[in-house]
Amino acid sequence: MAGKKVLIVYAHQEPRSFNGSLKRVAVEELNRQGCAVTVSDLYAMDFEPRATRKDIAGVLCNPDFFRYGVEAYEACKKRSLTSDIIDEQKKVQEADLVIFQFPLYWFSVPAILKGWMDRVLCQGFAFDVPGFYDSGFLKDKLALLSLTTGGMAEMYTKTGVSGDFRYFLWPLQHGTLHFCGFKILAPQISFAPEIASEEERKEMVASWAQRLKTIWKEEPILLHLHLPPLFQLTHHQILFHVCLSFHLNLHPLRASLIRRSLRAIVFKF
Amino acid sequence: MAGKKVLIVYAHQEPRSFNGSLKRVAVEELNRQGCAVTVSDLYAMDFEPRATRKDIAGVLCNPDFFRYGVEAYEACKKRSLTSDIIDEQKKVQEADLVIFQFPLYWFSVPAILKGWMDRVLCQGFAFDVPGFYDSGFLKDKLALLSLTTGGMAEMYTKTGVSGDFRYFLWPLQHGTLHFCGFKILAPQISFAPEIASEEERKEMVASWAQRLKTIWKEEPILLHLHLPPLFQLTHHQILFHVCLSFHLNLHPLRASLIRRSLRAIVFKF
Numbered sequence: 295m296a297g298k299k300v301l302i303v304y305a306h307q308e309p310r311s312f313n314g315s316l317k318r319v320a321v322e323e324l325n326r327q328g329c330a331v332t333v334s335d336l337y338a339m340d341f342e343p344r345a346t347r348k349d350i351a352g353v354l355c356n357p358d359f360f361r362y363g364v365e366a367y368e369a370c371k372k373r374s375l376t377s378d379i380i381d382e383q384k385k386v387q388e389a390d391l392v393i394f395q396f397p398l399y400w401f402s403v404p405a406i407l408k409g410w411m412d413r414v415l416c417q418g419f420a421f422d423v424p425g426f427y428d429s430g431f432l433k434d435k436l437a438l439l440s441l442t443t444g445g446m447a448e449m450y451t452k453t454g455v456s457g458d459f460r461y462f463l464w465p466l467q468h469g470t471l472h473f474c475g476f477k478i479l480a481p482q483i484s485f486a487p488e489i490a491s492e493e494e495r496k497e498m499v500a501s502w503a504q505r506l507k508t509i510w511k512e513e514p515i516l517l518h519l520h521l522p523p524l525f526q527l528t529h530h531q532i533l534f535h536v537c538l539s540f541h542l543n544l545h546p547l548r549a550s551l552i553r554r555s556l557r558a559i560v561f562k563f
Numbered sequence: 564m565a566g567k568k569v570l571i572v573y574a575h576q577e578p579r580s581f582n583g584s585l586k587r588v589a590v591e592e593l594n595r596q597g598c599a600v601t602v603s604d605l606y607a608m609d610f611e612p613r614a615t616r617k618d619i620a621g622v623l624c625n626p627d628f629f630r631y632g633v634e635a636y637e638a639c640k641k642r643s644l645t646s647d648i649i650d651e652q653k654k655v656q657e658a659d660l661v662i663f664q665f666p667l668y669w670f671s672v673p674a675i676l677k678g679w680m681d682r683v684l685c686q687g688f689a690f691d692v693p694g695f696y697d698s699g700f701l702k703d704k705l706a707l708l709s710l711t712t713g714g715m716a717e718m719y720t721k722t723g724v725s726g727d728f729r730y731f732l733w734p735l736q737h738g739t740l741h742f743c744g745f746k747i748l749a750p751q752i753s754f755a756p757e758i759a760s761e762e763e764r765k766e767m768v769a770s771w772a773q774r775l776k777t778i779w780k781e782e783p784i785l786l787h788l789h790l791p792p793l794f795q796l797t798h799h800q801i802l803f804h805v806c807l808s809f810h811l812n813l814h815p816l817r818a819s820l821i822r823r824s825l826r827a828i829v830f831k832f
């Protein structure tokens with residue numbers, strides 16, 4: 295949508311990779327819409343992932359007992375964080391939507407992107423206490439994880455060896471992004487591009503570009519922590535509450551089936 | 564236990580920190596038992612977290628299209644990974660037990676430790692395809708996460724704002740360590756030491772030291788992916804199967820209560 299600002303935080307070493315293609319078509323499609331797109335290409339920037347005292351440009355509160363969180367919080371308030379962190383924070387601050395583009399490493403983001411989260415989303419910038427989850431400082435922004443996996447889709451199901459993909463998304467979508475207030479758009483997961491055919495890879499890239507055409511009309515997914523006891527449920531009309539500890543983006547039919555099933559569930563352990 | 568080898572992968576910037584104390588008492592107690600203890604002090608080592616082509620000491624298979632996973636796998640087979648990775652792999656290879664000591668950063672490990680996982684636990688060393696999960700290459704070893712949190716224990720419960728702590732452990736315990744074959748000992752979680760009293764902190768450190776006295780008698784926790792349908796459950800005598808997608812270390816009483824509750828559950832959605 296014309297006028298919107300998008301930050302793509304991109305973590306892949308190879309421009310010609312599948313992740314590189316997903317990043318490229320996103321930039322193209324969003325530019326076509328008139329969005330202002332900024333890309334943080336973390337490997338190209340040789341982005342520092344380690345959270346150390348080098349992140350504090352000014353004087354430390356307590357140089358004899360270094361507490362990273364405390365020092366970063368104070369430095370944030372005094373505008374004395376190191377410049378690479380401030381640069382990224384400015385990009386986040388200006389963005390309406392932040393897209394994270396990465397290959398899944400160990401059920402999570404690559405360390406270089408984890409370091410971006412550890413260092414950029416510091417207390418005082420992204421949240422405070424109080425001032426987290428729904429009142430996190432980035433609550434007027436959208437976030438979207440676009441990731442590729444090594445494993446096939448069927449491995450990331452409830453009965454698959456790796457469990458439902460929503461499980462590994464929890465620390466990222468809830469524990470990190472939602473904690474900072476972000477509204478979360480449904481993840482874009484491209485399963486196993488390395489073992490897909492060239493045609494299938496092209497389809498995955500095309501479907502991402504296609505989705506982006508209407509991205510500004512999407513509603514955030516709802517993140518829920520627990521299945522409420524049955525008595526609560528019967529007083530709720532909100533179907534999404536059925537999700538046990540995870541965020542679902544339910545099809546209405548599926549939600550209706552679940553609602554019916556739940557009437558028979560005694561759930562308390 | 565005399566003769567056992569332990570690797571502690573330690574990720575805190577400050578030796579005088581609470582994490583530093585937990586690391587120190589672990590070294591002391593395990594030494595007292597006659598174990599050989601090695602510590603990888605990641606910040607002190609300025610350990611590299613970024614997975615880049617610098618990790619390949621030899622010639623790349625395809626310098627024009629860099630695939631980290633493929634190149635690391637081939638380099639591992641040819642013994643041409645960079646020396647800091649090989650050094651860590653040797654330490655893991657020799658260890659009977661690997662303890663990870665870290666403060667929770669964004670529901671996960673700090674980036675410097677994520678980088679250790681990304682780079683050290685490469686294909687060919689820690690797993691292969693096939694050769695993962697129960698047949699992962701590190702299947703004769705134990706792993707244990709010892710971590711501190713910022714939030715209080717009640718935040719990390721099913722009804723707490725951050726959800727059950729087992730949810731954020733999933734990508735680490737199942738997706739990473741179990742994938743490599745490790746048997747997982749119950750996590751040691753020290754909740755919110757920063758807001759605890761000095762006495763409470765001492766108690767937490769002491770209870771960790773106390774636990775380590777009998778650590779070699781502990782049974783690994785069982786990791787389960789899904790709640791089997793009811794008909795399966797009734798044929799099972801194994802109580803641990805009640806866990807929905809997560810690993811539990813259940814008290815027998817709790818397990819018994821759950822077994823009884825489950826008789827009433829219709830679970831299929």
